[in-house]
Amino acid sequence: MTTGGHGTDGVERRGLMFVLSSPSGAGKTTLSRLLIERMPGLRMSVSATTRAKRPGEVDGRDYLFVDKARFDAMVKGDELLEWATVFDNSYGTPRAPVEAALSAGQDVLFDIDWQGTQQLREKARADVVSVFILPPSASDLEKRLHSRAQDSDEVIRKRMSRASHEMSHWAEYDYIVINHDIDEAFAEVQSILKAERLKRERRIGLVGFVRSLQGQLQG
Ligand SMILES: Nc1ncnc2c1ncn2[C@@H]1O[C@H](COP(=O)(O)OP(=O)(O)OP(=O)(O)O)[C@@H](O)[C@H]1O
Numbered sequence: 448m449t450t451g452g453h454g455t456d457g458v459e460r461r462g463l464m465f466v467l468s469s470p471s472g473a474g475k476t477t478l479s480r481l482l483i484e485r486m487p488g489l490r491m492s493v494s495a496t497t498r499a500k501r502p503g504e505v506d507g508r509d510y511l512f513v514d515k516a517r518f519d520a521m522v523k524g525d526e527l528l529e530w531a532t533v534f535d536n537s538y539g540t541p542r543a544p545v546e547a548a549l550s551a552g553q554d555v556l557f558d559i560d561w562q563g564t565q566q567l568r569e570k571a572r573a574d575v576v577s578v579f580i581l582p583p584s585a586s587d588l589e590k591r592l593h594s595r596a597q598d599s600d601e602v603i604r605k606r607m608s609r610a611s612h613e614m615s616h617w618a619e620y621d622y623i624v625i626n627h628d629i630d631e632a633f634a635e636v637q638s639i640l641k642a643e644r645l646k647r648e649r650r651i652g653l654v655g656f657v658r659s660l661q662g663q664l665q666g
Pocket residue numbers: 469470471472473474475476477478591592594595596626627628629630632
């Protein structure tokens with residue numbers, strides 16, 4: 448699915464799909480915002496959803512807010528790379544922006560659930576790097592959902608009751624980060640991305656680079 452861009456050292460590299468999943472409220476959105484701010488070469492995948500906009504959310508930045516008819520048309524038109532029903536709403540990843548970013552040599556960040564991650568893995572296993580974020584405790588998770596102050600008590604109850612099921616998929620992920628402290632969790636997620644960018648098999652320009660070095664040594 449991906450073509451090459453260039454790493455900071457100028458060596459051509461395949462773009463990667465960096466996935467964060469967690470039970471609702473564990474900190475994916477917070478970590479995603481920090482990654483986008485601080486990691487050049489990383490683009491956020493903006494999902495389409497039928498869920499209602501929360502206070503402060505902006506259409507086109509946080510989500511593409513669409514109605515069910517539009518969402519179904521996107522599915523039918525093969526416009527989504529993956530999609531799933533989460534908490535009674537439809538969510539999906541528009542295909543075109545992801546393919547454009549990867550073709551331009553950028554990495555793409557996804558805040559999606561385990562169902563979407565499974566679908567991405569089936570389509571592009573070698574290019575998917577997945578991280579599951581765990582909360583330090585159930586009470587911290589509940590506190591975070593309340594402190595976000597954007598969902599009703601009923602919605603929070605529903606999300607808490609789904610958390611254990613969401614977490615049952617943790618072992619399908621490449622990395623697990625426990626989000627005690629946001630700065631520490633961010634440093635861990637950042638280290639994962641930096642290391643994955645350096646993986647030999649993604650760095651398709653290395654063969655030419657090493658040949659050129661060898662040429663210089665011989666000449
Ligand atoms: N390490 C942390 N310590 C304390 N609060 C945190 C921490 N990480 C995130 N939070 C807070 O917890 C709340 C939920 O975080 P966030 O919205 O990032 O979760 P999420 O995993 O994206 O949830 P959802 O799946 O519902 O979108 C936010 O108010 C955020 O500021």
